[in-house]
Amino acid sequence: xxxxxxxxxxxxxxxxxxxxxxxxxxxxxxxxxxxxxxxxxxxxxxxxxxxxxxxxxxxxxxxxxxxxxxxxxxxxxxxxxxxxxxxxxxxxxxxxxxxxxxxxxxxxxxxxxxxxxxxxxxxxxxxxxxxxxxxxxxxxxxxxxxxxxxxxxxxxxxxxxxxxxxxxxxxxxxxxxxxxxxxxxxxxxxxxxxxxxxxxxxxxxxxxxxxxxxxxxxxxxxxxxxxxxxxxxxxxxxxxxxxxxxxxxxxxxxxxxxxxxxxxxxxxxxxxxxxxxxxxxxxxxxxx
Amino acid sequence: xxxxxxxxxxxxxxxxxxxxxxxxxxxxxxxxxxxxxxxxxxxxxxxxxxxxxxxxxxxxxxxxxxxxxxxxxxxxxxxxxxxxxxxxxxxxxxxxxxxxxxxxxxxxxxxxxxxxxxxxxxxxxxxxxxxxxxxxxxxxxxxxxxxxxxxxxxxxxxxxxxxxxxxxxxxxxxxxxxxxxxxxxxxxxxxxxxxxxxxxxxxxxxxxxxxxxxxxxxxxxxxxxxxxxxxxxxxxxxxxxxxxxxxxxxxxxxxxxxxxxxxxxxxxxxxxxxxxxxxxxxxx
Numbered sequence: 002x003x004x005x006x007x008x009x010x011x012x013x014x015x016x017x018x019x020x021x022x023x024x025x026x027x028x029x030x031x032x033x034x035x036x037x038x039x040x041x042x043x044x045x046x047x048x049x050x051x052x053x054x055x056x057x058x059x060x061x062x063x064x065x066x067x068x069x070x071x072x073x074x075x076x077x078x079x080x081x082x083x084x085x086x087x088x089x090x091x092x093x094x095x096x097x098x099x100x101x102x103x104x105x106x107x108x109x110x111x112x113x114x115x116x117x118x119x120x121x122x123x124x125x126x127x128x129x130x131x132x133x134x135x136x137x138x139x140x141x142x143x144x145x146x147x148x149x150x151x152x153x154x155x156x157x158x159x160x161x162x163x164x165x166x167x168x169x170x171x172x173x174x175x176x177x178x179x180x181x182x183x184x185x186x187x188x189x190x191x192x193x194x195x196x197x198x199x200x201x202x203x204x205x206x207x208x209x210x211x212x213x214x215x216x217x218x219x220x221x222x223x224x225x226x227x228x229x230x231x232x233x234x235x236x237x238x239x240x241x242x243x244x245x246x247x248x249x250x251x252x253x254x255x256x257x258x259x260x261x262x263x264x265x266x267x268x269x270x271x272x273x274x275x276x277x278x279x280x281x282x283x284x285x286x287x288x289x
Numbered sequence: 290x291x292x293x294x295x296x297x298x299x300x301x302x303x304x305x306x307x308x309x310x311x312x313x314x315x316x317x318x319x320x321x322x323x324x325x326x327x328x329x330x331x332x333x334x335x336x337x338x339x340x341x342x343x344x345x346x347x348x349x350x351x352x353x354x355x356x357x358x359x360x361x362x363x364x365x366x367x368x369x370x371x372x373x374x375x376x377x378x379x380x381x382x383x384x385x386x387x388x389x390x391x392x393x394x395x396x397x398x399x400x401x402x403x404x405x406x407x408x409x410x411x412x413x414x415x416x417x418x419x420x421x422x423x424x425x426x427x428x429x430x431x432x433x434x435x436x437x438x439x440x441x442x443x444x445x446x447x448x449x450x451x452x453x454x455x456x457x458x459x460x461x462x463x464x465x466x467x468x469x470x471x472x473x474x475x476x477x478x479x480x481x482x483x484x485x486x487x488x489x490x491x492x493x494x495x496x497x498x499x500x501x502x503x504x505x506x507x508x509x510x511x512x513x514x515x516x517x518x519x520x521x522x523x524x525x526x527x528x529x530x531x532x533x534x535x536x537x538x539x540x541x542x543x544x545x546x547x548x549x550x551x552x553x554x555x556x557x558x559x560x561x562x563x564x565x566x567x568x569x570x571x572x573x
Contacts (some may be wrong), residue, residue, distance in 0.1 A: 032379060036372065094300070096304075117312075125499075189294060
């Protein structure tokens with residue numbers, strides 16, 4: 002114990018003894034603890050308030066005002082994620098392949114694509130929502146539907162998938178490609194048989210992050226996918242995802258218990274997604 | 290045969306890469322084509338500087354919403370930036386490894402939590418707290434600012450931390466060799482050297498704050514009038530769109546799209562600043 006306090010004093014002394022140093026030290030520790038406690042408080046409060054309200058009725062097949070089931074919303078969320086990823090993943094991966102494997106150094110297209118991808122990732126979700134409403138819902142006459150909603154969120158997650166795939170492809174050492182060429186494989190074969198498989202953990206981490214974005218999205222979906230709380234008949238029917246469901250419940254204020262329970266489900270999904278992408282990212286780091 | 294396949298796939302990849310360019314172009318075209326004529330019809334000054342938003346009387350002035358967006362964003366900067374910056378400095382240079390293993394995932398999780406959850410948290414915790422302790426209805430500019438400050442933390446922390454870590458250690462060692470303590474070395478050599486990166490993080494945070502919708506809608510009160518004070522409700526451009534789009538028609542609907550155009554222009558300016566700062570970091 003004595004040893005510990007001596008070490009602590011020595012560390013503090015090496016930090017600097019002037020009053021401003023002590024003040025700044027206080028600030029950095031205080032801020033870090035505040036950040037950590039903010040998250041801890043938010044999560045614990047929602048879990049503590051919500052867990053008791055998770056009942057079997059919440060998972061009833063049909064939504065009505067007596068059970069306020071979140072099951073249809075859960076189904077809609079899963080459909081939304083699958084459809085959006087089916088559109089965004091190939092597009093994002095192909096685009097990244099072009100940027101990393103095909104484009105020559107100093108290619109103008111690469112720069113333009115980077116800037117537009119940055120622009121896309123900075124656009125607020127409500128602007129996406131409005132665009133989706135104008136283009137998919139009205140112009141392409143899809144109506145408020147899961148299809149229109151998933152097209153909209155697919156555009157939203159496209160830059161994320163592109164960027165993470167690009168990073169993953171760049172991390173593959175050139176010796177892999179050279180070895181493949183040396184054995185007589187063509188460019189296409191090298192990309193699909195050698196480069197892509199080695200980049201899978203990085204690409205997956207990006208896809209998982211995209212799932213998180215889609216699950217949490219609200220503003221882009223209210224006016225594209227609509228807020229109908231029944232099980233969807235097909236992709237042209239309107240449906241609310243979990244986040245939209247949660248927003249509707251909380252803003253109506255009639256079913257706060259169910260809102261808390263929905264919040265718990267959302268938070269648990271987000272925690273799992275973060276853990277999975279973190280795990281993949283760590284594996285990627287170790288692999289290199 | 291093989292050569293043909295190579296060629297085709299080359300074009301497929303190129304087309305995929307151009308998709309994001311096409312999408313940005315399409316978003317611009319659709320928003321501007323719908324919004325700009327409306328702004329012309331209402332009158333540029335009447336629309337941008339009009340202090341009254343009365344859809345029932347066909348009066349569409351969005352100055353209250355523009356100011357609302359700017360005020361809550363400034364509030365978010367005041368609350369979020371110092372804490373975010375200090376946390377980033379802590380994580381880059383002060384954090385014991387054991388604590389880092391908890392803090393880093395915590396920051397990532399903060400970034401992953403959906404905005405509707407933040408909004409809900411604000412609604413059930415912050416709104417009653419402010420109502421009971423500071424007065425007013427609780428749904429106020431202050432509440433929205435605090436909540437947004439919380440939400441931009443992870444953005445600022447992760448970008449600033451990366452910038453701080455990119456500074457060569459020789460800067461720090463040089464300061465130590467000149468007799469400065471750890472704190473002084475970090476704050477007077479590393480932090481200034483990472484200035485561009487830190488600014489980029491703050492700009493990105495501002496973009497998040499100004500574009501945030503669902504969290505703000507739940508705590509800001511949303512009254513469409515000129516901002517009255519910290520404890521009074523405000524409406525931002527984003528919330529204006531969500532609240533009224535559901536029942537708007539004709540000119541009202543077009544005016545909402547025009548609001549999105551104004552918001553989009555704000556975001557474009559912020560994004561360009563961010564790209565410029567990021568470019569400067571790369572050059573260094």
